[in-house]
Amino acid sequence: MPFLSTIVASLFSLVFAILGAKTTTPSPILRLVIRFGASILRNIPVVAWAMILLFSFKQSDFTGFLALFFMTLGYLTRAFTETIEDLDAEKLQALQAVGANYFQCVFCGVLPEAASTLTSWILYMIENNLRDATLVGLLTGTGVGFLFDHYFKSFHYDAAGLIVLLIAILVICLELTSNQIRRAIA
Amino acid sequence: MLKVIQLDKTYGSNKHSLQSVNFTAQPGEVTAIIGPSGAGKTTILRSINQLIRDDSGQILLDDTDIRQANPAELRKIRHHIGMIFQNYNLISPLTALENVLHGRLGAKSTLAGMFGLYSNEEKQEALELLDEVGLKDYAYQRCDQLSGGQQQRVGIARALMQHPKMILCDEPIASLDPKSTKIVMDILRRLAKEKQLIIMINLHQVDIAMDYTDHIIGINSGMIVFEGATSTVDDQVLQQIYRQADPQAVTANEN
Numbered sequence: 001m002p003f004l005s006t007i008v009a010s011l012f013s014l015v016f017a018i019l020g021a022k023t024t025t026p027s028p029i030l031r032l033v034i035r036f037g038a039s040i041l042r043n044i045p046v047v048a049w050a051m052i053l054l055f056s057f058k059q060s061d062f063t064g065f066l067a068l069f070f071m072t073l074g075y076l077t078r079a080f081t082e083t084i085e086d087l088d089a090e091k092l093q094a095l096q097a098v099g100a101n102y103f104q105c106v107f108c109g110v111l112p113e114a115a116s117t118l119t120s121w122i123l124y125m126i127e128n129n130l131r132d133a134t135l136v137g138l139l140t141g142t143g144v145g146f147l148f149d150h151y152f153k154s155f156h157y158d159a160a161g162l163i164v165l166l167i168a169i170l171v172i173c174l175e176l177t178s179n180q181i182r183r184a185i186a
Numbered sequence: 187m188l189k190v191i192q193l194d195k196t197y198g199s200n201k202h203s204l205q206s207v208n209f210t211a212q213p214g215e216v217t218a219i220i221g222p223s224g225a226g227k228t229t230i231l232r233s234i235n236q237l238i239r240d241d242s243g244q245i246l247l248d249d250t251d252i253r254q255a256n257p258a259e260l261r262k263i264r265h266h267i268g269m270i271f272q273n274y275n276l277i278s279p280l281t282a283l284e285n286v287l288h289g290r291l292g293a294k295s296t297l298a299g300m301f302g303l304y305s306n307e308e309k310q311e312a313l314e315l316l317d318e319v320g321l322k323d324y325a326y327q328r329c330d331q332l333s334g335g336q337q338q339r340v341g342i343a344r345a346l347m348q349h350p351k352m353i354l355c356d357e358p359i360a361s362l363d364p365k366s367t368k369i370v371m372d373i374l375r376r377l378a379k380e381k382q383l384i385i386m387i388n389l390h391q392v393d394i395a396m397d398y399t400d401h402i403i404g405i406n407s408g409m410i411v412f413e414g415a416t417s418t419v420d421d422q423v424l425q426q427i428y429r430q431a432d433p434q435a436v437t438a439n440e441n
Contacts, residue, residue: 088273088275090271090273090275091277093275094269094271094276097267097269098264098265098291098292098348099262099263100288100299101261107301107302108288108291108299112279112280113277
């Protein structure tokens with residue numbers, strides 16, 4: 001669930017970030033709308049998202065997915081926007097000077113230049129969401145959070161402890177792998 | 187032939203960056219624009235391919251006015267004007283070959299350009315151009331692993347890939363060591379002669395301008411103060427070009 005929601009959210013974020021970054025936005029008004037929207041999504045805590053979405057989607061995996069999705073969407077849109085704005089605008093001008101149009105500039109210039117930083121952000125977000133998934137699961141009664149809750153409340157502290165331990169190990173492993181990936185693409 | 191007539195550009199209110207700039211540049215010749223910092227050299231160069239929009243005047247390249255072109259026409263015109271920069275401005279995680287192929291973007295359909303679908307002939311030509319600038323062995327290297335001089339030569343190959351009528355060079359050697367400077371300037375001079383290109387170069391180094399160019403345009407505070415063959419430039423002319431500008435005008439031009 002944390003993987004899927006991060007990947008789907010990062011695809012949407014990328015589109016929004018390109019439309020919303022100062023250097024690549026087609027219109028300043030759109031830029032304002034995207035920044036504002038992302039800010040709202042980001043600043044509602046994931047716990048609140050989970051509880052709000054519970055009303056609409058009941059206790060299901062989809063609720064957990066959406067809660068993580070919205071928070072990630074807001075966060076990554078902001079991070080991606082800033083990554084794109086930090087790129088050297090002159091490099092994009094050079095492509096314009098060649099006669100490239102908007103889409104060609106984005107695909108041949110912005111994406112390759114930003115790719116390694118964007119990947120870094122996605123990896124970071126997956127780590128983060130894996131941890132948050134426990135909390136969201138607790139609230140929405142799904143996934144690993146539900147298991148933890150179940151064992152905890154039925155006094156099976158040994159099993160509950162094992163779950164916490166497993167999550168910690170999983171997060172650490174993920175962190176190590178993503179460090180490797182980052183080094184490989186840098 | 188490039189003919190610039192009565193070009194004017196104002197930044198903000200009353201701050202003249204360019205004032206009635208007139209000059210011509212011939213194919214087969216290397217033309218240098220020299221002058222103090224902030225005099226408007228970059229503004230002139232970037233007005234020619236409309237990366238900077240000027241306020242009024244005419245820029246005629248083979249009798250087509252670049253200023254009157256609509257966006258689609260401008261793309262076509264830009265496709266035939268190469269440009270190289272002080273900071274090279276290559277897409278650094280891509281290979282030298284991919285960067286050279288970017289020179290074809292202006293001639294390709296949107297989709298083919300976006301996804302980098304180049305024909306075998308185009309790839310072959312890009313490799314030949316890299317060979318021409320002496321970088322055959324570096325075709326598959328990432329550009330951020332190349333030295334400054336090598337990156338600038340990739341930039342030249344990218345410009346050549348556009349089948350240009352003209353190449354604009356914005357301080358092409360300002361970040362290069364003397365050896366790379368010589369290599370780059372030699373290539374530019376050879377190209378002008380062999381391919382009958384119009385080559386325009388912004389330069390800070392007067393000695394390089396004297397050694398490598400045929401024609402010199404001297405600019406001070408947004409006005410052309412000298413235009414003529416390089417052989418006619420003497421100390422008196424240089425003093426006139428580099429005379430201390432009105433301090434206020436300099437700040438205005440740097441904004």
